[in-house]
Amino acid sequence: MEKKKINRITTYGLLVALAFILSYIENLIPIPVPIPGIKLGMANLVVITALYSLGIKEALSLSILRIILVSFTYGSPSTMLFSLAGGLLSWGIMALFKNGKLFSFVGVSILGGIFHNVGQILTAVFVVENINIVYYLPFLLISGVFTGALIGILGAMILKRLKHLYQ
Amino acid sequence: MKMLKKNDLILVGIILLLCIGFFAYRKMTEAPGSRVEVMMNGKLYDTLTLQEDTVYTVKGDNGSYNTFKITDGVVDMIDASCPDKLCVNQAGIHHNHETIVCLPNKVILEVVGAEEGEVDIIAN
Numbered sequence: 001m002e003k004k005k006i007n008r009i010t011t012y013g014l015l016v017a018l019a020f021i022l023s024y025i026e027n028l029i030p031i032p033v034p035i036p037g038i039k040l041g042m043a044n045l046v047v048i049t050a051l052y053s054l055g056i057k058e059a060l061s062l063s064i065l066r067i068i069l070v071s072f073t074y075g076s077p078s079t080m081l082f083s084l085a086g087g088l089l090s091w092g093i094m095a096l097f098k099n100g101k102l103f104s105f106v107g108v109s110i111l112g113g114i115f116h117n118v119g120q121i122l123t124a125v126f127v128v129e130n131i132n133i134v135y136y137l138p139f140l141l142i143s144g145v146f147t148g149a150l151i152g153i154l155g156a157m158i159l160k161r162l163k164h165l166y167q
Numbered sequence: 168m169k170m171l172k173k174n175d176l177i178l179v180g181i182i183l184l185l186c187i188g189f190f191a192y193r194k195m196t197e198a199p200g201s202r203v204e205v206m207m208n209g210k211l212y213d214t215l216t217l218q219e220d221t222v223y224t225v226k227g228d229n230g231s232y233n234t235f236k237i238t239d240g241v242v243d244m245i246d247a248s249c250p251d252k253l254c255v256n257q258a259g260i261h262h263n264h265e266t267i268v269c270l271p272n273k274v275i276l277e278v279v280g281a282e283e284g285e286v287d288i289i290a291n
């Protein structure tokens with residue numbers, strides 16, 4: 001029992017550290033959307049891993065924790081809003097479809113990627129009060145599909161290696 | 168871990184089709200812009216023609232500023248008071264609907280197309 005608890009805490013710490021590295025890499029990759037603060041959503045890898053290993057509530061707290069930590073390290077208050085909107089929406093969608101039979105793990109990850117970006121762009125529309133920003137949605141949808149697929153493949157590999165820790 | 172399901176592929180297919188449609192529509196309606204609209208706090212601040220080369224500064228209430236230049240029909244942010252300078256790092260814009268956004272100062276530069284300009288002339 002005690003060992004299981006330690007394993008969960010270790011997994012938590014591991015995932016927060018991974019989120020930090022991913023957020024750093026993400027900041028180095030330019031995307032063709034002229035809205036400062038919009039991210040690819042690579043850190044979703046951590047959220048989906050937590051969702052399938054630790055649980056739905058744990059994935060949410062991890063998602064919020066990493067957004068706050070990362071925003072204070074690399075971002076600014078205005079970009080934190082995008083990350084929060086994207087992070088919460090993608091967590092909600094992934095949690096919703098996780099136990100359903102509709103999509104596979106990779107499919108759930110792709111949904112997460114897509115809605116991460118939908119959340120960001122909708123927030124941007126409200127922040128800058130300009131509906132024309134929706135014009136950049138296609139770029140973000142496609143990048144959401146690719147990032148989501150990549151995260152799904154990587155996430156499956158991580159889960160396989162973490163399995164003995166939480167079962 | 169289960170492999171890909173049919174629904175995954177349907178999802179990806181629908182998204183890609185939507186985007187291809189959108190890109191095709193954009194490409195067809197793409198045109199060199201005729202004016203740049205300067206927005207601040209969601210309101211129109213000024214409109215400039217792209218025909219004349221100039222350097223222009225937008226000034227905010229609390230001493231914030233954004234300076235951009237127009238050269239050969241291309242709008243480019245060259246200086247700003249914002250801490251992140253992300254707007255300055257953005258590439259120049261030229262086609263209709265393209266924007267440069269400065270989030271901290273809530274300033275948006277948006278190129279508007281020739282056809283919208285013609286509608287304005289008729290309306291006037």
Ligand SMILES: [Zn+2]
Nearest residue numbers: 247249254269
């Ligand atoms: Zn700026």
